[in-house]
Amino acid sequence: MSSVDSSGDGGKWLDAHYDPVAGLYTFSSCIDLADLSGDRESRLVVGDLGTGSSGMKLKVYRGTALISENSLLDLPAGLVAFFMDLHEPRIPAVAVASGPCIYVYKNLRPYFKFTLPSLDINPLEQDVWQQAREGQIDPVMLKEMLESIRKKADVPLSVRSLRFLSLESDEVDEFVQLYKQQPIRRQTVITCIGTLKKSTADEDGISCLVIGTENSDVFILDPEAFTILCKMSLPTVPTIMDVTGQFDVEFRITVACRNGSIYILRRESEKPKYCIELSSHPVGLVRVGKNMVVGCTDESLQGFTQKGKKLWKIILPAPVTTMAAMDLPTRGLQAVLVGLANCQVHLYRDKNLLSTIKTPDTVTSICFGRYGREDGTLIMTTKGGGLMVKILKRTAVFDDMDSTPGPPLAQSVRLNVPKKTKLYVDQTLRERENGLAMHRAFHMDLSRTRVAAARAYVKALESSLTPMSSSLSKPLKMNAVVQGLGPSFKLTLNIQNTASCRPIMNLAINFLYDDNLYRIRNPYMKIPLLVPGLIYPVETFVECTSDKGISDIIKVFVLHEEKSSPLLTAHINMPVSEGLVLS
């Protein structure tokens, strides 16, 4: 007894049993739970597919142990447990559909074998084989004639003829010798099986078997005499079946078919009543109450009403491997279990994901119900042949979280927006009415601002009135500081070469001033080589010669020896000389 890590399922399931090497290869259609010994303890009945060609078995588990094994002759297509009589104690029989037959087991012993009625044989085919038997035609001729029948005839050939046509030329003689004496038979095979209560809805009421065949027919069989009670035809081959109702009252058979459609058959109509055309092929079909949930190959799960109206569709994270219903009436829980190829089993109530179970291997079959004495038991078999049993906790609660993508919950909470004022309303109205004019006015002002800015810029460029040199070869920056109270001032010019790497040479500074007012010690100065990035202070002394307490502008020009126009111009507003006033 080993346990699996139950992370991800929110602690809703108890890991009762996991046997990774149980050697159980099966699908949900071949698995059922039934009280086979009348002791109120349910057993697990499994139609094991073995390797697909051998080792097909009917296995019965009790608790964690395998208690019985019966060999099956052919691959099981479906398995159901059903009550076929009213004998006490109430022990159900097990019906295994395989090939064209249904094998019925009672008390785990073979009890009855039902074979589907054989189909009509093409008379031409019969004639040809008749001639072969009488030696009138040789195998080569036989092959040619059968080939032509196969192409033309509307009644298909029997399995024997088809096998004959597929043989190599050296095997045909032997084949004809072996089989020519036997009459031709054409058989169909069972594709799906279900049960339908005969006249009462009781849990242990007698049930009819409902079978779907490769020949696109649906039969309802009498449980005691095994006669065909009812025959219905479908346009195509049924693969998955769900049956509800009672045969004598009203019933509804929902079949998913190989052409990607779902048909709904009802009592007293030989043809399907409703048809749902799916966008892709169905993988699983489960009825929940009155609605149907279908899993499709395009990784979607869709809900339909019993009349075929589509209710919802959700996209799954991985392809569906199998589906099963989870019905727990004592707790009012009805949901759908969906096995996915990414080793998860999702539990959906309508389109809402209730819980996710992580499994160590991909699940191929799911069965939920009463196992042993525990009502909420989930049984899964895996791709690798493992058997897993989980029990729903008594205290587990599934909350209906809405997993559909969309706006978060907070978005629908109303904000406390203050009331609109009259001013706001008037303004809004005005904006709405005069929108065009306002926009135009705005653009007019914007253009004007741009023109004014451009003009100012051009003017500044033309007069080189910037403390920044705009010439690309000699980028310079200068600021001036005047210190002192007067009459003599100290004028410091901080010059910086803003080029990234190139030094500037052959620069000079010249001053332009009113010589009635000021005297500058050296009005023409040479500037040393300017290394990029460093700030060079150039100092000179200015003396104010006037005693009238007036000031003027001194213009500073940074000149290059080879150019006539200055690189940089700065206007310095000189302060009033206070020294003279004081003295």
Added chain:
Amino acid sequence: MGLFDKLVGWLGLKKEVNVLCLGLDNSGKTTIINKLKPSNAQVQDIVPTIGFSIEKFKTSSLSFTVFDMSGQGRYRNLWEHYYKEGQAIIFVIDSADKLRMVVAKEELDTLLNHPDIKHRRIPILFFANKMDVRDALSSVKVSQLLCLENIKDKPWYICATDAIRGDGLQEGVDWLQDQIKTMKT
């Protein structure tokens, strides 16, 4: 004290203790209680208990009142209403039901974490029942699967029993009696 006990015994005034009998359905709770009653009061047919039933039996020094709770899933939520009154717990396990051992463990954990039980030093007696069934687990294996070694703050004892024949029951009840007496003094 010994003299007083004897006196009480002579007078037939034994001390009363309330015991809760818990466990999953079909584990044999009612059968065990039935077997502990005097032979003239035993019933022959045991049917699944509905809700709960109150049974009384006496040992050499104590008078037990047992609340025999139903173990069926739908009645298990009744258990917690009786935790307050219980002075001891008998927990019965079906040793042959390997599949539902996890369910028994889950119910035991819920019981031990209940506020009415968690902080009380209440003795718990485990009966690993149905030892007569062929592939039943041993009492050691049962205590392993239920993780009984994790119960540190309560006295507990497990004994293998066969309730139909009555094997092992007396051993368990004697232990319970000793525990209750030491608890009182």
